[in-house]
Amino acid sequence: MQLRERLDHRFAQQHMSDLVDGTLSARRRRRIERHADVCPECRPLRRALVRLVGELSKLRDPPPAQPTIAPTVVERVRGCPEAAGARPKRSCS
C-alpha cells in the first residue's frame, strides 16, 4: 500500500461516522468515498455504519408494552409545593 492510500485509509477509518452523518466538507467526503469504493475494509465499514445508524433510529419508538409514566410525573410535579411557587394541592412526598 502506498503512503497516500495508507493515509486515506486511516482518515476513512476515523471519519466514517462523519461521512454517514453527512457532516464532512465536500472535499473530505469525496476523499473517503473514493477510498471506500476500492478498500476491502472501508467499503464494508461504510455499508455497516449506514445500516447500523438506520436500524438504531428505528429503536426510537419504545416497545408498546412500556407503561406510560407521564401522568404520575405530572401529578407529582403539580402536587409539589416547591414547584415554581405553585400552591400545593397535595403532599409532595
Place this chain on the structure above:
Amino acid sequence: MRLHADRLYAVVIRFGAPGGEAEEIVQETFVRAWRAIGRFKGESQFFTWLYRIAINEAKRHMTRRAAQLERVASDDMALESIGDRAPSPQLRAEHQDLRAALERAVRALPMDYRIPLVLRDIEGLSTAQAAAVMQLREPAFKSRLHRARLAVREAMEDYLDVEDQA
C-alpha cells in the same frame, strides 16, 4: 411535558435502569426541573439540562448497582470486549430478531459510550445538542460516538456485514 416524560423514561431505561428505578429517576428529574424552570432562557437549553440531570441520576443509580451490573473499571477494556459478549450461536437463535440483538449490543456498551449512541442515534438529538448534554466538545463527542458505533458493529457483525442484495 407528558411527551418529554415518556421520552426521558425510554432513555433512562436504555441507560440500564430497571422500570421502577427509571420511573423514580424521571420523577426526580422533573421535580428538580420544575423548581429551576425560571433559570432557563429557551426550551432547548431547558431540555439539554433535563437530559443531563436524568443521565446523572441514572449514572448515580447505576453506580450503586455497579458491582453486579456494570463493569465500570475501564471503559476501554469493556469497550474492546463487547464483541465477546455478543450472543452465542444458541442465544442468537433465541434472539433472531435484529432489534433484540441491537438492544443487547447497545446495553452491553459501557455507559460513557452508550450515552452518546442513545442520544444521537436512537433519540435523534443533533450532535450539538447531545454534546451539550454530555458537556463535551463536539470533536470529543463525535469520536466517542464513532467508537461506540464501531463496537456495536463488531458485536452485530453477522447482522450488519452482509453484502447488498440485488
